[in-house]
Amino acid sequence: MPILSIRAPACCVLLLCCWSVSAQQSLALSCPVCHGGSAASVPGLQGYDVDALADRLRAYRDGEQPGTAMPRLVRALSDAQIARLAAAVAGVDSP
Amino acid sequence: MNRLRRELLTAALGAALPWPLRAQPVPAARVVIIGGGFGGASCARALRRAAPQVQVRLIEPRAHFYTGPWTNAAITGACATGDIVQSPAGLCDIGVDWVQDRVTGIDPVARRVRTAGGMRLQADRLVVSPGVEMRWDLIEGLDAAASATMPHAWLGDAQVPSLSARMAALRDGATIAISAPANPYRCPPGPYERASLMAWQQSARGHRGKILVFDAKDDFTKRALFQLGWDTLYPGRIEWVPRAAGGEVVAVDGGRGELRLHNGERVRADLASLIPAQRAAAIARAADLTDAGGWCPVRAADFCSLRHAGIHVIGDAAAAQPMPKSAFSANSQGKLVALAIAAEVEGRPPPEPHLLNTCYSLLAPDYAISVGGLYGVVADLLVTLSDGSSPLSATRATRALEARYAQDWYVQINRDTFG
Structure with missing residues (x-):
């Protein structure tokens, strides 16, 4: 009897905002691979504003926010890169 | 003016005469993607969204296949084999032209593709994502x-x-x-x-x-x-x-x-x-895209083949070290190449080349570990900007949490790639 369930919830909402962003941000397009909004345990990115996203990313980078996958992915980003990434993910023009 | 734009303008001038006779508008560029796995499908999807004026044809003979991720769960009964079946068919919903056929030849200079079904496809840009073959x-x-x-x-x-x-x-x-x-x-x-x-x-x-x-x-x-x-x-x-x-x-x-x-x-x-x-799949070797080691050397910034212009190679076939040959790597590379092609067609500067990977490994259905990294380009080389893996000291609760992440990651990367 299979014990793992890997079927997506039928009501999941796809994260589409990344596609309206600056086409220069290839990194932003990788976020929905995990944070696409269909997962129960991994938060989607809907509803974040630019500042909240940037704050969270900086906290992961600086070790102030514990995490599993995220700290290792953002450790090398500068404040300016985080600001551009957050803007791209939130679907607004890059500052 | 960049080379692709110059080529496209020339092509458009050539196509101008029969224009009134055409039922469909001339596409801004013709991109042919070979291979419908995580690399090819991700590139096709991203290209349709980033540059809707580009014609995207994806050649993949398999209507269904088992994904590499979660194969080990399926063969050990941790999930059903039917749970890991994927198809390129969903890409048609967003305007990708899926050609269910097998590529039998690529002319890497003329960028022409031949298929077993007798098709002859001319591409302005080729994206080759054929995966690996076994060495006997x-x-x-x-x-x-x-x-x-x-x-x-x-x-x-x-x-x-x-x-x-x-x-x-x-x-x-x-x-x-x-x-x-x-x-x-x-x-x-x-x-x-x-x-x-x-x-x-x-x-x-x-x-x-x-x-x-x-x-x-x-x-x-x-x-x-x-x-x-x-x-x-x-x-x-x-x-x-x-x-x-x-x-x-x-x-x-x-x-x-x-x-x-x-x-x-x-x-x-x-x-x-x-x-x-393993080595790059046979079609890449036949198209003169491989090096002596059997893999396809590429330029880090946009995964352009170092052997033939106008051809991008992504996914497991590419020599993209230090990135591991993973589904996430292929997905990330596919998106970068889509943005690079879109930028070229529209005459914009190329995208900032950042790539990601995260891989989960299940040791039991409630026990997983992970590795991940951020990659960028320094001095024309693809380099690791930061990476890491699960700590040795993690608690069982953290291993169980990563197992839940692994399940959700699998659902989400399939949705992100195949729809």
Whole structure:
């Protein structure tokens, strides 16, 4: 009897905002691979504003926010890169 | 003016005369993508969204295939084989022209593609994402027929249900042999995740048993984490034999189900899963896109082939070290290439080349470890900007949390890639 369930919830909402962003941000397009909004345990990115996203990313980078996958992915980003990434993910023009 | 724009303007001038006779507008560019796995499908999807005026044709002969990720869960009954079936069909919903056919030839200079069904496709840009093929020339006696008796289940084909059935039929006390190849190969932690989940299945069935991992190398990704997990979950059940201890498989006898190791030892297991060494799929080699090592060298900034202009190679076939050959890497590379092509068509500066990877390995359905990294370009080289893996000191609660992340990651990357 299979014990793992890997079927997506039928009501999941796809994260589409990344596609309206600056086409220069290839990194932003990788976020929905995990944070696409269909997962129960991994938060989607809907509803974040630019500042909240940037704050969270900086906290992961600086070790102030514990995490599993995220700290290792953002450790090398500068404040300016985080600001551009957050803007791209939130679907607004890059500052 | 960049080269693609110049070429496209020339093509548009050439196409101007018959324009009133055409039912469809002339596309801004014709992109042909070869291969509908995580790289090709991700590139097609991203390109449709980033540059809707570009015609995107994706050639993939398989209507359905098993995904590499979660194959080990499927062959050990942790999920059903039907749970890991994917198809390029969903890409048609967003305007990708899926050609269900097999590519038989690529002219890398003219950028023309020939298919088994007799199609001749002209591309302005080619994206080649054909995956890997097995090498039969490194282990004596190993060929496709012998491989069928010792299934690798590494290519998303009929060997997946075959190995699943063989696992389900194993008796109490069975010995399983896994052969892991030399680097580089698709899914570096895969052989060790396989050993873990095979041990889990034996344990869950209340079976005694032994799993021997014969390796063509002396180290592997996340080794300390795997071995700690094996000691914790399956003490004494999994034995890893590195190359230095003679563990490399040098010959097989498919008929007898026998492996011969470099140290001269002959091993007959109840079940062998021999994962051969790999190289870029044959079509990449035939198209003159590979180097002496059998992989496709690419420019880091946009994965353009270093051997032929106007062709991008992504996914497992590309020589993209230090990125591992993973589904996430291929997905990330596909998106970067889509943005690069879109930027070129629209005359914008190229995208900032940042790439990501995250891979989860299940040691049991409630115990996972992960590795991940951020990659960028420095001095024209693809480099690791930051990376890391699960800490050795993590609690069981964290391993269980990562197992839930692994499940959700699998659902989400499939949705992100295939729709």
